[in-house]
Amino acid sequence: MNKKNTLSNPDTNGYYGQFGGAYIPEMLYPNVEELRKNYLKIISSPRFKKESDTLLRDYAGRPTPLYFAQNLSKQFGTNIYLKREDLCHTGAHKINNTIGQILVAIHLKKNRIIAETGAGQHGVATATVCALKGLECIVYMGEKDIERQAPNVARMKMLGATVVPATSGSKTLKDATNEAIRDWINNPTDTHYIIGSVVGPHPYPDMVARFQSVISSEIKNQLHKQAGIKWPTHVIACVGGGSNAAGTFYHFINEKKVKLIAVEAAGCGINTGKSAATTQLGTQGILHGSKSLVMQTKDGQVIEPHSISAGLDYPGIGPLHANLFSSKRASFLSATDNEALAAAFHLAKKEGIIPALESAHALAALSKVKFKKNDHVVVCLSGRGDKDMDTYMKYL
Numbered sequence: 001m002n003k004k005n006t007l008s009n010p011d012t013n014g015y016y017g018q019f020g021g022a023y024i025p026e027m028l029y030p031n032v033e034e035l036r037k038n039y040l041k042i043i044s045s046p047r048f049k050k051e052s053d054t055l056l057r058d059y060a061g062r063p064t065p066l067y068f069a070q071n072l073s074k075q076f077g078t079n080i081y082l083k084r085e086d087l088c089h090t091g092a093h094k095i096n097n098t099i100g101q102i103l104v105a106i107h108l109k110k111n112r113i114i115a116e117t118g119a120g121q122h123g124v125a126t127a128t129v130c131a132l133k134g135l136e137c138i139v140y141m142g143e144k145d146i147e148r149q150a151p152n153v154a155r156m157k158m159l160g161a162t163v164v165p166a167t168s169g170s171k172t173l174k175d176a177t178n179e180a181i182r183d184w185i186n187n188p189t190d191t192h193y194i195i196g197s198v199v200g201p202h203p204y205p206d207m208v209a210r211f212q213s214v215i216s217s218e219i220k221n222q223l224h225k226q227a228g229i230k231w232p233t234h235v236i237a238c239v240g241g242g243s244n245a246a247g248t249f250y251h252f253i254n255e256k257k258v259k260l261i262a263v264e265a266a267g268c269g270i271n272t273g274k275s276a277a278t279t280q281l282g283t284q285g286i287l288h289g290s291k292s293l294v295m296q297t298k299d300g301q302v303i304e305p306h307s308i309s310a311g312l313d314y315p316g317i318g319p320l321h322a323n324l325f326s327s328k329r330a331s332f333l334s335a336t337d338n339e340a341l342a343a344a345f346h347l348a349k350k351e352g353i354i355p356a357l358e359s360a361h362a363l364a365a366l367s368k369v370k371f372k373k374n375d376h377v378v379v380c381l382s383g384r385g386d387k388d389m390d391t392y393m394k395y396l
């Protein structure tokens, strides 16, 4: 294990620079410690690698294509590639992580899986792999989100998961997280808690980044094979908690000539009070068990974020990204709701691909950066737009 912290991996205590760590109630310590002690050993074992490679290939549909977007390239006067995570089983990158964590849970002899979900995408990816592996699956979800995200609730139920409403507080994601943590404290021996992004106490951010790093590992091979080049000049991804961005950046972080561009949701605009651009609005604080940048009031109350895309509607950012931001290794841009909508409609018309609203934020950044003719720009298309058709229909 590396003791020194680097930009891509934390030190032994889970710190990326000054961000990360494990700020958890004492009663949770044995569970997190069991995971911390074992995760690297498990994921580097030949048995795990074989199981995970097979599932990623035959079940999730990897490698996902790296598509040279000829019409966008012509328009922007450069070479633009789309990493097609939208073609993964269940429609987004989230399955890369749930496959990894469920296999870790099985190696740790856990037969009960819990998760929290906001928009329901992580809940669906978790319920999917639990069905495949015959594990009990309990998903905590805010009562308000259950109403707002009915199709995903139906999917989880059809996949055999139990969806438990969180009825306290604002009845949204953070209340669901509290319920999941309470469950884990009460069921320390048979249960694994699957976190859906590069957030949470150490070792979650590092473990999830490693599971998503398959994205940049494939990009590297595919660029080499398809275009004969070793490094892209730019990689671009949207950031909610930051898992698809972590996966897209991972194998490029220590290669300084590759520009990393993270795109946050500006919502109605950064200074409107209805935004989710954490690096622009956040200050150092503790959220979901790690020290990072958090949108909060002066006395530490979390500010409700806003984004048109449910997956970016999060008041924090993973510690890996907080460190990429404060060390200036990555540039953090933002796109408003309207810019994301315009980018989604543009991609649909130009390339025949309907992106998820989250991914549309990454696409919106294309018009905010100056590219040269010989640049090779990779945009992570984190998910497909089927789930967002209700929103898109309002603007047709």
Ligand SMILES: *Cc1c(COP(=O)(O)O)cnc(C)c1O
Pocket: 091, 092, 093, 094, 121, 122, 196, 197, 198, 238, 239, 240, 241, 242, 243, 244, 245, 311, 312, 356, 358, 359, 382, 383, 384
């Ligand atoms: C959940 C989700 C995101 C945001 O999560 P990250 O952890 O930041 O990747 C982005 N895109 C899609 C399609 C999602 O479902």
